[in-house]
Amino acid sequence: MTNKKTNNKYADYAEKLKIDCKNFSGLCCVSLYCAKTDGFPANKAAGTPCAYLDSDYGCNIHSKLSEKNYKGCIAYDCFGAGQRATKLCLSKGTWKTNPKQADMIFDTFMIVFQLHQMLWYLVEAFQLTTDNHLKLSIDKLIKENEQMSDLFPDNCPNTDLSEYRLKVNTVLKQISNEISTSASADKHSGMMYLGKNFKKANLDGKDFTMSLLIAANFTGCSLKKTNFLGADIRDANVQDTDLSESIFLTQMQINSANGNKNTKLPGYLNIPISWIS
Ligand code: SF4
Structure with a gap:
């Protein structure tokens, strides 16, 4: 299986963008708001440690x-933002050892999370495109991303990602068009497919960008170059399904889907333990 995240000049990003709870200071378990509607048994306020954090x-x-x-x-999945933010804020301590700086540390985590999420897509986009001009634009955006992260935590209050996000979205849109044009003319982006039964369908090259695919059934589908950028695949059935050549998938999407030990994933993603136990 080709490892899309490692077979390019950004090979080291595969590890960098992977969650590493051991070097994390529990930031996600404290800083984030948890809602019953997002799969938690009770709501938890942002900035409050989860009762189960040791x-x-x-x-x-x-x-x-x-x-x-x-x-x-x-x-x-934090795209490696937890360990990065913890490291960047090391001189300030952690939310626990330096409560006065906790808000600044949480804000740093939130912004680094967004930067790493964009980095994740940019690294894959770099590998996918055959257009040298686009490759140069992506290179520039990756450098810019790194420079912004390195300015933390001191730059935290002044960070506005909207302009940068717009540039990233434009590039990703261009790549999505390039891929879906070369693979298939059919586009499904932004559509609602809640519970849709696609069983055994040929979905090669389909663009499901930002689509709602909750509980959709993909069993046995052909999903080569199928674009899942930002799609919601919670509880989607991907059992016995080959997603190894699908594009713009994240670990968070995979963790929320319903697969099994026969599901094949791109080499840069891990099979969730729940699928095999
Ligand atoms: S249950 Fe565990 S992983 Fe989830 S927020 Fe609490 S401490 Fe973190």
């Missing part, structure tokens, strides 16, 4: 998240 920033119920109904935690 003194070493580990999760007391890690092996029982499903049993305890913490689906949101199983699906969550």
Whole structure:
């Protein structure tokens, strides 16, 4: 299986953008708002530590998240922003050792999360495009992204990502058009396919960008170069399905879908433990 995230000049980003809870200071378990509607048994206010966070920033119920109904935690992925933000804020301490700086540390995490999410897509986009002009634009955006992250935490209050996000979205749109034009003229982006049964359909090259695919059935579908950029695939059935050549998938999307040990994924994504246990 070709590893799209590692077979290019940004090979080292595959590890960099992977969640590493051991070097994290529990930022996601404290800073984020958790809602019942997002797969948590109860709401939790932003900035409040989860009751199950232990003194070493580990999760007391890690092996029982499903049993305890913490689906949101199983699906969550920070794109490596947790360890990056923890490292960037090291001189300030952590939210726990330096409560006065907690808000600034949380804000840093939130912004680095957004930067890393965009970085994730840019690295794949770089690999996908055959257009040298686009490759240069992506290179520039990746450099810009790194420069912005390195200015944290001191630059935190002044960071506005809207202009940068617009540039990233424009490039990703161009890549999506390039891919779907070369693979298939059919586009499904932004559509609602809640519970849709696609079973065994040929969906090669389809563009599902930002589509709602909750509980859709993809069993046995052909999904080569199928674009899942920002699509909501919670509870989608991908059992016995080959997603290895699908594009713009994230670990968070995969964690929220319903696969099994026969599901094939792109080499840069991990099979969720729940699929094999
Ligand atoms: S249940 Fe565990 S992983 Fe989820 S927020 Fe609490 S401590 Fe973090």
